Amino acid sequence: MKEVNFKYILIKMLLICLLFCIAIQSSHLQANEEELKGKIKISGAGALYPLVSKWAEEFQRIYPKVRIDVSVGGTGEGVANALAGIVDIGMVSREIYPEEISKNAWWVSVAKDGVVATINENNPFLEDILFKGIKRETFIGIWITEEIETWGEVIGRNVPNKIHVYTRADACGAADTWAKFLGKNQKDLMCPKVNYDLGIAEAVKKDVLGIGYNNIYYAYDSRTKKEIKGLKVVPIDFNGNGLIDKDEDFYNTRDEIANSIATGKYPCPPARELNFVSLGKPTKKVVVEFIKWVLTFGQRYVPEIGYIKLNKNILQKGLRKLN
Numbered sequence: 001m002k003e004v005n006f007k008y009i010l011i012k013m014l015l016i017c018l019l020f021c022i023a024i025q026s027s028h029l030q031a032n033e034e035e036l037k038g039k040i041k042i043s044g045a046g047a048l049y050p051l052v053s054k055w056a057e058e059f060q061r062i063y064p065k066v067r068i069d070v071s072v073g074g075t076g077e078g079v080a081n082a083l084a085g086i087v088d089i090g091m092v093s094r095e096i097y098p099e100e101i102s103k104n105a106w107w108v109s110v111a112k113d114g115v116v117a118t119i120n121e122n123n124p125f126l127e128d129i130l131f132k133g134i135k136r137e138t139f140i141g142i143w144i145t146e147e148i149e150t151w152g153e154v155i156g157r158n159v160p161n162k163i164h165v166y167t168r169a170d171a172c173g174a175a176d177t178w179a180k181f182l183g184k185n186q187k188d189l190m191c192p193k194v195n196y197d198l199g200i201a202e203a204v205k206k207d208v209l210g211i212g213y214n215n216i217y218y219a220y221d222s223r224t225k226k227e228i229k230g231l232k233v234v235p236i237d238f239n240g241n242g243l244i245d246k247d248e249d250f251y252n253t254r255d256e257i258a259n260s261i262a263t264g265k266y267p268c269p270p271a272r273e274l275n276f277v278s279l280g281k282p283t284k285k286v287v288v289e290f291i292k293w294v295l296t297f298g299q300r301y302v303p304e305i306g307y308i309k310l311n312k313n314i315l316q317k318g319l320r321k322l323n
Helices: 002-035 049-062 075-083 126-132 136-143 151-155 173-181 196-205 254-263 285-295 297-305 312-322
Strands: 038-044 066-072 089-092 105-120 210-215 231-233 271-279
Touching (some): 049 297, 075 089, 105 285, 105 312, 173 271
Parallel strands (some): 038 089
């Protein structure tokens, strides 16, 4: 009888301990949900939109009482909305300007990507372009001075076909980055203007003589990781020797160019850091915790969506700016 009672008491104690542990865990989860709730408003660069949408989805899965509203409207809109206090976070796909810092802009870098020149996959001179690439000086003649008007001038052949050049109409990081690569500003890109990355991509896909530029996310298919159907990414002849050397040939897949950006083979610009900006240092708990999560656990989604992770030093710098 004593032995039975002892077993009964032992089982009862174990059950009590188990229930106590479950209660503590439940209480802890409930406390986490209660302490992290609220709404985050984000707007800005299309270059960041796919990645931030993924971050928002995963963060809300962890914290169901948090609501994150993400909208795309270009880097210019993201900065303006953040500095006006309309949104908590502006998505910016370029560096933060001194005049924005003077208006109390606070920012952290959250990922990295690049801007590439794109042409139609049926361009009649595609073979020459892929073999020789295009020099920076030639891009300047196409987009800035407009001295280079035909594809014959690009490939060094006597052909009269006119180049149809496209740029962005909206204030955006892609145009700013591409113009900086050419030594100028977005306003100096002199050609027909189209809204948004998808706008330029669609214009070039419909025009066999067209040339534009896109963030790599919009130049490569997220499923196949190859160039989007209808587009070819233009290799840049960085050393200016008139052909694409083996160490300059990294455009066939998204993974190839991502690795070239990560290792510095594709220099900055046209590679660049992507940023979050806010009006002053964030103080709203849910915003602070979201940015911390982005700079730590959220980095696992960066290559999955088609971007390049920042090195640990930059991520740590961002975390220190939050403290």
